[in-house]
Structure formats: structure tokens, C-alpha cells
Amino acid sequence: MKQIAQLSLPAFEVLWEDLRAGSVPYPFDVSQHGETLDERARIKAAVHADLERRNLVRRGRPEPDLEDALNLLARPELRVVALCIPDMNQQRLVRASVVARGGYAVLVTQEDTSITLKSLQPNEIATSLANAMPPGRPGPGKLVTVPAQAFENQPQQEGFRQAVRSAENDDVRIAKQMLTGPAIGNGHFLVQLGQGRTKRDFPPVTWIDTNQGRYSNIETRSGWFTISPADNMGLARHLGQVLAMTSER
16 A cells, blocks of 8 residues: 555645546545635645645646546545444544545545545455554454344234244344444445446445444345454455455446
């Protein structure tokens, strides 16, 4: 993994506008800087001067590696989004994304006052994104796969009631024990392939942090969910499983 650039939020926003890249993609939160035209002009001039000094912009245009990375963020073939709330009692969010096209991939992370772009190999997507999340320890329990109906509180049809009663086996009890809160944090990975009308979404990888530890949840087949204790490497493995689905076209 190689760092392309670390940009202040005003610098990122100015370059994004210069490239006419459209709306800043989810999950990033970058507001326009400057309330008046004069203030806006001063900010843009200061940003360009600073980036020129850092050799990230030349004659008003981003250096090729940085321009390619920003254009890829705007129009990727594959987009993997990560959003995490480390502490439900605070407003801090951890935001990251990997975008890729062919053999070219970029990890983008947002901190409080900056956005960092790093190039990486396609086989590093899952681990790099998982490592961008806060660390978590696996909670007690084991990997189980259970039907979604097992978590329905009051099924409306007798057939559903029977399915739930029969599903109330050891795996369901273990799953319910693992997911019993309260959750002190949570997060998710979202995988999208393509753009516009051809965009295809894949099963999300979600997780919760509890006082016992971290648990991940992924829909492995229609109506069935795999729940397991997980650290960051466990999250990377689950994300890798979803990424493998993107090649099954």
C-alpha cells in the first residue's frame, strides 16, 4: 500500500469541484467551504498554493496519480464502503471506502480534518478496509447459520410459527445469545459493482460491538444469516466472501 496524498477537507473539496466529479460519494461527508464568492476564491487560491508547494498540483491540475485516484473515486467499477460507529454514546463516525477498476484500487479514509488516499493491490481490498476500522475482540460463542424467521417476534401465519418452533435449536439459541445487547458500537461494509442502471448490490457485512465482544452478521443465502464472533481479520474474511461473489457474473 502506497500513500498518494493526504488532503485537508477544504483541499479535497476544491479538487473535487475542479474535476467536476459530481456529488461526493457515500460514506464521506465533505461540505463546501466559503460562504461568499470572495471567501470561496480565497480558499481556492490558498488550497492551490499549498498543493503546489507539496507537489500535488502543477499549473492548477492535480498530479496524475492524485487525479487518477479522485476520478476512480467518482466513477469506479467496484465500490466497497465502510461506515462504523465505534461508540453509540458519541457522534464520531469512521468512514472509509475502496474503489477499484481492473487491477487498480485505492483506499480512501476520512479523518476529522482530512482525507487520505492510498493505492493498493486488488487482493488487499478486504484486509485494508477491515484494518481501517477500529479494532475489536471476538465475543464468546461460535459461528452459526440460522434462518431469518428465527428472529421474528410474532409470525402471522401458523406455518411460520411452526418453522420458528422447529428452528429453535442450539444454533438459534447461540445466535440469540451472541446478539443480545446492548450494542455499544456497530458498522457495515457495502459492496457495489457497476454504475447507474447497471449497478449491482451484494449482501452487506454488518457487525455489532457489545460488552462481550464483537459479532458479525452476513446473509450467506436467501433468508439465512451467518453470525459469528469476529475481530478485524474475521470481518476481512467475511468481506472477502462477498467480494468473491462479484466475479460470479
